[in-house]
Amino acid sequence: MAGLKTIARRTFLIGSxxxxxxxxxxxxxxxxxxANPLLDDLPEGAAALTPYVxxxxxxxxxxxxxxxxxxxxxxxxxxLIAEELDVELDQIKTDPGPPSxxxxxTALSGDAVPFRSTDDSVLAETTRAVMDAPIKFLGLxxxxxxxxxxxxxxxxxxxxxxxxxxxxxAAAQIHGLDVAALITERGAVILPDGTRVPYQALAxxxxxxxxxxxxTLRAPEQWRLLGKPMQRVDIVSKSTGTQDYGIDQxxxxxxxxxxxxxxxxxxxxxxxxxxxxxxxxxVVKVVPLPGGIGVIADNTWRAFQAALAVEVDWGPxxxxxxxxxxWTALGESFTPAHQDSQFRDxxxxxxxxxxxxxxxxxxxxxxLAHAPLEPVNATVLVGEGRVDVWTxxxxxxxxxxxxxxxxxxxxxxxxxxxxxIGGSFGHRLEDDVVxxxxxxxxxxxxxxxxxxxxRGEDMTHDYPRQIAMARGQGRVSNGQVETFDLGIAxxxxxxSQMGRQGLPAAGPDLQIVAGAWDQPFDIANYRVTxxxxxxxxxxxxxRSVGASSNGFFHDCLLDELIHAAGADPLAERLRLCNHAxxxxxxxxxxxxxxxxxxxxxxxxxxVGFCLSFGVPCAQVVEVSETDAGIKIDRVxxxxxxxxxxxxxxxxxLVKGGVIFGLGHAMNCEITYASGAAEQENFDSFPGxxxxxxxxxxxxxxxxxxxxxxxxxxxxxxxxxxLGNAIFAATGTRLREMPFSKFVDFA
Amino acid sequence: xxxxxxxxxxxxxxxxxxxxxxxxxxxxxPEMPLLWVLRDELGLTGPKYGCGIAQCGACTVxxxxxxxxxxxxxxxxxxxxxxTIEGLGTPEAPHPVQAAxxxxxxxxxxxxxxxxxxxxxSLLAETPAPSxxxxxxGMSGNLCRCGxxxxxxxxxxxxxxxxxxx
Ligand code: FES
Ligand code: FES
Numbered sequence: 001m002a003g004l005k006t007i008a009r010r011t012f013l014i015g016s017x018x019x020x021x022x023x024x025x026x027x028x029x030x031x032x033x034x035a036n037p038l039l040d041d042l043p044e045g046a047a048a049l050t051p052y053v054x055x056x057x058x059x060x061x062x063x064x065x066x067x068x069x070x071x072x073x074x075x076x077x078x079x080l081i082a083e084e085l086d087v088e089l090d091q092i093k094t095d096p097g098p099p100s101x102x103x104x105x106t107a108l109s110g111d112a113v114p115f116r117s118t119d120d121s122v123l124a125e126t127t128r129a130v131m132d133a134p135i136k137f138l139g140l141x142x143x144x145x146x147x148x149x150x151x152x153x154x155x156x157x158x159x160x161x162x163x164x165x166x167x168x169x170a171a172a173q174i175h176g177l178d179v180a181a182l183i184t185e186r187g188a189v190i191l192p193d194g195t196r197v198p199y200q201a202l203a204x205x206x207x208x209x210x211x212x213x214x215x216t217l218r219a220p221e222q223w224r225l226l227g228k229p230m231q232r233v234d235i236v237s238k239s240t241g242t243q244d245y246g247i248d249q250x251x252x253x254x255x256x257x258x259x260x261x262x263x264x265x266x267x268x269x270x271x272x273x274x275x276x277x278x279x280x281x282x283v284v285k286v287v288p289l290p291g292g293i294g295v296i297a298d299n300t301w302r303a304f305q306a307a308l309a310v311e312v313d314w315g316p317x318x319x320x321x322x323x324x325x326x327w328t329a330l331g332e333s334f335t336p337a338h339q340d341s342q343f344r345d346x347x348x349x350x351x352x353x354x355x356x357x358x359x360x361x362x363x364x365x366x367x368l369a370h371a372p373l374e375p376v377n378a379t380v381l382v383g384e385g386r387v388d389v390w391t392x393x394x395x396x397x398x399x400x401x402x403x404x405x406x407x408x409x410x411x412x413x414x415x416x417x418x419x420x421i422g423g424s425f426g427h428r429l430e431d432d433v434v435x436x437x438x439x440x441x442x443x444x445x446x447x448x449x450x451x452x453x454x455r456g457e458d459m460t461h462d463y464p465r466q467i468a469m470a471r472g473q474g475r476v477s478n479g480q481v482e483t484f485d486l487g488i489a490x491x492x493x494x495x496s497q498m499g500r501q502g503l504p505a506a507g508p509d510l511q512i513v514a515g516a517w518d519q520p521f522d523i524a525n526y527r528v529t530x531x532x533x534x535x536x537x538x539x540x541x542x543r544s545v546g547a548s549s550n551g552f553f554h555d556c557l558l559d560e561l562i563h564a565a566g567a568d569p570l571a572e573r574l575r576l577c578n579h580a581x582x583x584x585x586x587x588x589x590x591x592x593x594x595x596x597x598x599x600x601x602x603x604x605x606x607v608g609f610c611l612s613f614g615v616p617c618a619q620v621v622e623v624s625e626t627d628a629g630i631k632i633d634r635v636x637x638x639x640x641x642x643x644x645x646x647x648x649x650x651x652x653l654v655k656g657g658v659i660f661g662l663g664h665a666m667n668c669e670i671t672y673a674s675g676a677a678e679q680e681n682f683d684s685f686p687g688x689x690x691x692x693x694x695x696x697x698x699x700x701x702x703x704x705x706x707x708x709x710x711x712x713x714x715x716x717x718x719x720x721x722l723g724n725a726i727f728a729a730t731g732t733r734l735r736e737m738p739f740s741k742f743v744d745f746a
Numbered sequence: 747x748x749x750x751x752x753x754x755x756x757x758x759x760x761x762x763x764x765x766x767x768x769x770x771x772x773x774x775x776p777e778m779p780l781l782w783v784l785r786d787e788l789g790l791t792g793p794k795y796g797c798g799i800a801q802c803g804a805c806t807v808x809x810x811x812x813x814x815x816x817x818x819x820x821x822x823x824x825x826x827x828x829x830t831i832e833g834l835g836t837p838e839a840p841h842p843v844q845a846a847x848x849x850x851x852x853x854x855x856x857x858x859x860x861x862x863x864x865x866x867x868s869l870l871a872e873t874p875a876p877s878x879x880x881x882x883x884g885m886s887g888n889l890c891r892c893g894x895x896x897x898x899x900x901x902x903x904x905x906x907x908x909x910x911x912x
Contacts, residue, residue, distance in 0.1 A: 070855025070892050231851065238856030239847040240840060241792025241831030245857060248791035256786060281775060300795070301782035373796045373804055373857040373891045422794070422857030423891050455797045648851050652897065656854055659893030682801035682889055691882040693895040 037100035038063070051103065052081055052159035054095070055167075055203040060085075060187060061093045065103035066148040067394045068234070069372070069424035071711045072649040073148045075232040079225050079645065080152055084160030084218065086184040087199070089225070089233055096418035099396035142395055144429055144541060149645060149709045150614075157217050165212035170205040171197050220643065229648045234420070246392045246419040249379040251448040255284060257440050258303035259453060260310060261292035264675030265461050266538055268315030269293065277309040286310060287443045294440045296449060304454050317675025319537045326536050326672070327364070330469040333489040333533040340492075340532040341508040344517040347525035352483040357473045358564045363556065364736040365549035366669035367464040369677075369685055370542055374422025375458040376433040379450040380441035386413045387438070388448075392421030394428045398501050402431060406438045425660070426541040429497065430463050459685060460677040463497070464670045465542030466490045466511075470553035475525075476565035481572060483525040486557055488513055488550055491533045497540045515547025515612050515716050516554040520579030528554075537672065543660060544612055544712040551610035551716025552665070552723065552737065559606070559724045560733065569724065570595050570607050581640040581704040582609070582616035588638035588699050593620035600624070603633070604729025608721025614706060615713035616640050619658065621694075621721040623729050629744030630726060632662065632694040635718075640701035641708045647700065654698045654714045661718025663688025665737050666745050692745060760821045764788060765833030776822020781805045783821045784830060792831035792860045796889070803888030806861035806868075807831075813868035831860040834867060843867045846905035854892035862888050866902050874910055876902065 038054050054061040062085075064077035078094050097103060164184050171189040172179045174197075181192045188196040220227060237243035262269055272293050274286035282302035287294045293310050297303035320326050378391035380403070387409050393399050396416045404411040421428055437451035453461075468490035475483035490512055494505040512530035542548055562572040570590050577583045586609060589595070599605060602625040609618045617639040624631045637654055644650045667686050671678050679685040723734045726743065734742055760771045760783065771787055779798075784790040784807070796804030798817045805816040810826035835841030840848060843866050853859045862885070869876060869884035876884065881902050890898070 070853075070857075072854070231848075232853075234856065235848055235851050235853055236837045236840075238853035238859055239844045239863065240835060240837045241860045241863075242837055243856055244791070245794075247795065248785075250789060250791075299778070299782060299786045301778055301786070304798075371891060372855065373794070373802060373889065374855070375795065421855065423855040425891070452795070455795075455799075652851065652854060652894065655896050656893035659895060660891075663893070681799055682797050683799065686801075687889065687891060688893065688895075689886045689889065690895045690898065691886040693893075693899075696896055 037098050051097070051100070052156060053085060053163040055163075055199050055206070057200050057203060059093055060087055060091060060199055061095050063097035064094050065097045066152070067096070067392060067396075067418060067421060067424075067428065069392065069394070069421035069428060071148070071653060072232050072646065074234060075230060076149060076645055076649070077152055077156055078233060079230060080156035081160040083223055083225050084157045085164050087187040089230070091187045094233060096396075099400045099416050142429070144394055144426065147709055149641075150707055153707045154217070158215065161215040161217060162211050162213075165215050166206050166209055167199050167202050169209055169212060170202040174202070174205055226645050227643070227647075230646045232649065243420060245374055245422045246379070246390060247374055247377045247422070247452055249390050249419070249450055251379070251381070254379070254448045254450055255296050255298060255444070256300040256303050257294050257296045257437070257449050257451040258300065258307040259289065259292060259294045259436055259451060259457055260307040260312065261289075261457060261461050262314045263460060263677070264314065264317030264321070265463075265677070266291065266318050267675065270313040270315055272313065273311040276311070277306040280306045280309060285443060287440050289436050289439055292436075294436060294451065296440060296444060300450075300452050307454075317672070319535070319675070320672070321675040322673060323671050326467055327469065329536055330467065330489045330533050333531045334471060334487050335531070338489070338531040338533065339529060340512050341510070341517070341530040342527065343513065344526060344528040346523070346527070347483075349483055349485045349525045349527040352475050352525040353473055353485065355475070357475050357483070359560055360473045361471070361557065361560065361735060363470040363472065363553045365466075365468045365552060366671070366737060367467045367537060367539070368542055368664055368668055369459050369462040369464050369670050369679065370425040370427035371459055371462065371682070371685060371687070372421070372423025372425055372427050375453045375455055376427065377450065377452040378434045378437040379448055380434070380437040381448040382407060382438070382441045382445045385409060386415070388415045388417065389434060389438070390417045390419055391434055391437075392419045392424075392428055393431060393434070394424060395431060399431045399434050402435055403438050406435060407442060425543040426545070427462065429541055430500070432461070455682075456680040459680055462670070462677075463538050463540035464677075465548060466493050466539045466546070467536065468549040468553075470550070470557070472553070472557035472560075474557065474561040474564070476561055479565050479567055481523055481558065481561045481565055481567070481576065484523045484558065484561060485525075485527045486516055486554060487529045487531060488516060488553060489531040489533045490546075490549070491535050491539060493539050493541060493545060496535060496538050500538070511546030513550065514545060515550035515610050518611065519554055520582045520611055520616070521558075521573075521576040522578045523576055543657070544715040547610060547612035547712070547716040548661075551608075551612060552719040555608050555610060555717065555720035556723050556735070559720070559727070563727070568596070573607065573609060579611070579616065581701065582611055584701055584703060585609075585616045585618040585638040585640055588701065589618045589620045589636045592636040592638065592697055592699060593622070593634075595620065602626075602729060604725050604727070606721050606724025606726070606728050608717035608719070608724055610713070610716035610720065612713050612716050614704070614708045615710065616704075617713045617717050619714075619717045619721040621662075621718075621725040623722070623725045625729050626746045628746040630729070631746040632692065632722065635662075635694050635696045635721070636699075637696065637714060638699040638701060639710065639713055640704045641710050642704040643702050643707045644700045650700055650710055651698045653710045654700075655696045657710070657712065657714030658696055658718050659688050659693060661715040662694075662722055663692070665719035665722055665739060666692070667738055667740050669738050762821065762824055763827045764790065765829055766827075771821075774821060777820045779817050780807070780819045780821050780824055780828070781816040784816060784828075790830050790832055794857055794860060796858070796861075801889065802858070803861040803865055804858050806864040806888065808864060808868060811868065811871055813865045831864055834864065841867065842908040843870065843901075843905040846901040846908060849904060850897045850901040852894050852897040852901050854894055858888060858890045858892075858894075862890065862898055866898070866905060870902070870906055870909055875906055
């Protein structure tokens, strides 16, 4: 691979920068396991055997620190622990646990270093290990990047096994038996005479022991729970209206708050007149906030109404007020001065193109809101020397730090109660709602204040997905793709998002080229260049991040070149593919869809592929051109996550990801006019509705050598497969999302 | 049962029957959407706020057995008995539609599902054996941002079978 020297130098920078950052604490500190946070506050006779298992005389609680935003994170984390602990899921409670460095996310480093996820070289593995140190150090208890499973796969099973062995040790001591004679089952140690000693009865003795250190994890063939269909722990509550979300919080004396922020996100609030609003029914207080105002009232609807009645003088947008300005900025970023990375540069692209290219095209992807169905909300109670925060968040430790900074109360006295989230797609990686709720609660100490964003405030202050533009060229020869050159320009998501947390995002931003530079193809002349556009509207991680736009760019450009070569789209991808699990998913969708089989008139079939978050995912989309517009008939999906822990949840997440990818590619964009987002609700940002939903067939493969998460990887190939299918059916090549700007959908 | 005219006469007082219980709510403006009376005044949080403009269906409840968007019905205009998801069935004794939702493990984040289930129950009351097109028509006003539509379709069919004794 070209540029190995460059990478080695950057690798070194990543490693040493992190170490420099941590010198004050010593490198040794990185290696010391963080303290078990459950040991503070432990009730009498309770044992917290690891940071993940809490046993009292009454109950067994499994700690599931990764946030559940609908992806089943609580269930899968609980199952990983329970598998080794030998408890059934109906015997346990779950708790998200406190924000603590003990719950750092080690899997996140995988996508922060410049190695393709298919690259298992020593250099790549070493760099990932180095990155682990700062992540552990910073204690980034983050849910994101489809990392819950890869991060917890060994760690949580190990936690269960350590707890189990320690409980056996306790039983051995109490009953004067040899540990080897004991077995465990359904939350109890079984003595040789068949007596069942429940774990709860062993808690106080176990608490006096050093946790076991020698444990071996069971082989997958021995699993009772994992790998088999499970019932999610939240499925009954979510089907009966009894699941509480953040928005359902209630406390004695609670008041409800609404917010109005500068329609131009991040613009100033210069002044306001609340005299009309203050006269309104139920209004308690109108409070100035950074960039807006908040209203505290005795009912959410009254607060919404009053917020609209405040007269506010808004400052201008800190970014181009009209879309033209955004596209122009992207268009002007394809220059050497803006080059951010060129991790893929094989053969000699320039020499090949100087003989004449067969294609020169431009692609575009719009801003997109995350728009989970539950609008963001947070309840904050500012007390004497203590703050309580009830919210759903993917970043509990940042929330804790930010609330501490705002209130001047020590972080250890800021109690974060993590709640079930009604969808996120990356939205809850931001914590503005908590900061604003805290400012409001500070205006009324002693009163719990629940801030709920109206849908309009939520959608127009969403920190959308990046806007992006790509320019592609290529050349074909002898019926094959010979040269592929893709440049991608976007502002840096990481700089925008981490900047809001006061963190530097040093080095190239891999998300600018994610889903493009790292694709498992060998093309004779193959180049992917990332260009960092200036900051425009503030942006953040949206389900699959950079790959959400780049998967579309890369795969559709490849499809165009394959058509230019006159080759078969599936066969040529397979010919170019150099990674066995990726070939396998392409072959799988070929079989599932009967690729090459006859289609009706005005029908078309397109294949799309993207490897993201380490997961190869291929999709075949079939569309028909009807009198009412394009109808998506069927989708075939194959993905390889190494190991499927719950086939039912896996299938649901894959289908959901495909629908998310297709729905936004078809129907959605956020555009700015006079600095304000023009889409304020689901009438103008519909996603996909049920009548547009195709039949979807899913096939999971388990051949890859590492376990991966499935929350994001089905998203990037969907738009590409749809665009390629529409081309096959109609001859129209769509190079800009949303496609509804150019075709109607039935 | 009460009549809207009476409510109007009483001014800031609303009478509602919700899940079989009568409520005489003093001091609520009749124009407040039913959703917010249920959630913030009566503490029934099964109906969810998603859009406030009849675009998502998360707030769906029944009035006399028919699905309505509670964000669009002024509390003073309620014309019959209100049923929320809490009144449809319970974790111990789920309604057949809820049982089908559990069986198919429809929910991801689950936030839309109270509304989906109330919509489906109303659809099946009117159309006990819905065709695919009936399901598309009946359920497309309920948004699911997580994309659980394939399982919603399956669960509606299972619920139809359960309700018809199949
Ligand atoms: S909240 Fe009523 S339809 Fe969305
Ligand atoms: S399950 Fe999340 S919105 Fe439907």
